[in-house]
Amino acid sequence: MSGIYDIIVIGSGPGGYVAAVRAAQLGFRTAIVEREHLGGICLNWGCIPTKALLRSAEIKHLAEHIKEYGLKLEGSISADIKAIVARSRRVSGRLNNGINLLMKKNKINLIWGEAKLVRAATSGQLAKIIVGNSSKLAMEPQHPIPKEVLGEGIYEAKHIIVATGACPKTLPGMEPDGNLIWSYFEAMIPKTIPKSLVIVGSGAIGIEFASFYRSMGSEVTVIEVLAQIMPLEDAEISAFAHKQLEKRGIRILTRAQIDRVDKGGHFVTVYIEVDGKMQTISAERLISAVGVQGNIANIGLEILGVKTERGCIIVDEWGCTNVSGIYAIGDVTGPPMLAHKAEEEGVICIEKIVGLKTVRSLDKDKIPGCIYCMPQLASVGLTEAKAREIGYDIRIGRYSFAVNGKAIALGEDQGFVKIIFDKKNGQLLGAHMVGAEVTELIQGFVIAMNLETTEEELMHTVFPHPTLSEMMKESVLNAYGIALNA
């Protein structure tokens, strides 16, 4: 098969499919290539299915504390892991199908297979890809391949956008084997709940699985090589979450260097060094969550001479690579590897190609991040340490869930909001939260930051009562020593 387009997007993750939709909206003849699953990792093996799993964990947690709310539950509550996983797959499948409908609605051609770049767009010539069979063994279970897709062949376009995403990093001796050692793929579809579990890495993925499996009843140990879990978060927030997770029975080892991993018949034994002392931890399963890396192999980057650095494609602020007609967006272009960053980059890349006057490059300092463990974490902007390192003279405000009416009523009185201002001019530098529903709250501060509000406008803004969001305003007031409810 063959086809000629204005735009071909390689990869249908959140970055890729959004770029394709925006391209189609702007009148481009657009195609998208996918080798495995519409919606990418996010929708099939990442953000979305884990949120479904964590929702089950949360409801289980509430049910276990049902007495506290004056309710009685006859009998006991127990997890049916098959049903929990099945629900997670259904959620994913529904959205996966939704992407297919989106493509149809926007008249975007879907090309099924693995793309390889073979020619750049040079004088008078279109850029070219060859689409062949996928070289990657698809993770089962897969949602069905959509009907009416184009197949193997040569496709050409004026602009080709590489949105191939990322895959799990592996450390030697900890390669996922589908049995004792899991990556996030296997961890998302357990057949049984392991009695004991070691999780290597305390980033968002590691901590969310720790939270889930602990709720399901596993004995969970988290191993982190750095001094702080969730190392990108503000130290104070991370320390608070650390304590809360430990209260829930999760064992956390920081500054823990892995020496080796031994696989037995039914157990994995991890040899680690903590503060100069060797320890061993045995568990039924090990989840390797040591990070993700860009998918830059086997897509023809080297054929065209597209420059990469540390496993990522080098792009400018508009997603242009060093090769004409070839662009890249999302995880494959480097951190922060977040779906919402990829989506924004996809839109910016397309709008820049069109030459829209309103296009603006992405301010990476204002991209929020969320972690959906119990308690939740959410943040945007600079951490306190980073702000001090840059040299800002800062003003910090804090406000605790323990004194917020709505939080107490919800039975969720653990957590706090921390806000960081530039003392000199009231610029909102960062906001960090830990506690119930903070992932839904952070956007208020993200908007404030993007509109460049100062403490004054936030102080003049009326927040609805009673809500958790009132803590945001109180934290601002606290930064200036005038918190009303503290």
Added chain:
Amino acid sequence: MPVEITMPALSPTMEAGNLSKWFVKEGDKINPGDIIAEIETDKATMEIEAVDEGVLARIIFPDGTQGIKVNSVIALLVEEDRDVKDIAEISAPQEPKVLKVATNLSVNAMMLSDVKKEIRVFSSPLARRLAAKADIDIASIPGSGPHGRVVKSDVESMIKLRDHSSVPEIEEHCTPPLAHSNDAILKLFTPGEYTIIPHNGMRKTIARRLVESKQTVPHFYVTIDCELDALLELRLSINKAAPMKKTDDASIPTYKISINDMIVKSVALALKEIPDANVSWLDSGVLRHICVDIGVAVAIPNGLITPIVRHADEKSLQTISNEMKSLVKRARQRKLKPAEYQGGSTAISNMGMFGVKEFSAILNPPQATIFAIGSGEKRVLVKDDAIKAVTVMSVTISVDHRVIDGALAAELAQTFRRLIENPLTILI
């Protein structure tokens, strides 16, 4: 090498002008002083005089072109002796710069709100705070945000620009005291029937320094008419005699002296000859300058700056000419270093090319004199009992009476006239 004729700045604030009419056509021979075109701004209509001689090779903007940016090339002139056939080969400069008229009022930060009688500027709170702290009027900052909203980075680049611009030191609260408050002035006019262009740093500096000068320096003025024919003739022969220099594709004269260069030299020599007038007022005494450093006023978009020709009395016309070209060019690009525009023992403001007959300039302290040069024009004079057409230029010297008295100023004027009318003496 064609000579470029550019859209002149008729006032320091002029950004663009309309070409209302050409008085010459392609192929016409032109002499210095010939009126070649009529330019129109929102304020006035002016005639353009040719500065160089040659054949008009090409008209870039035809009659009636609106909004041509200052310094855009409007026509090309070639050497007289060049074959007119070559004219066709001269290509127009790429992209003639015609100013687009802003029609989208929402992006115009200078729109006035009728209701509040204050400038409505879309800006972020942080941008407003940063601007206020930096003492910059938010309305003077071009916004890069959605719909022209002024955001933090805009203020930051404005602060950077201000800190690195070649505008002389800007002090805080440098706005001169106003005779009337803003409100009192605005009350005199109907809201909606005017716009307000906020001051930039240079405008504030000009205002402050000139108010200070007019209020504290006792000015008086001496006007004298100088006959120019000998000087014009000498200039033609000097330029004709210029040795040719080979470049890659043409041979060009090694120098081209302008009338202004000769005036600079004459002022320098006049002050050298009358050292009592080459002075500055100090509270403690009279500062007598040993050399003559001459500031030459150059109009640049939205302002004015006076680069200095140092030791002009010691320099040849050719040196002065080359130096002036470089100073003017860099002044227009705002690339002058402070050392290149600060100081100076006297100044020249030449509006001759704009057809101004005569005017009086305001002193730029601590300079004690400034020469205001009018245009050279043919006047009918009685000479040796006969009526004669003579090219005459009126020059008015503004003088600081604290250090220079009337008789001395008259002597300076006479000396200057003698040099201009006997131009060979400036070559010695």
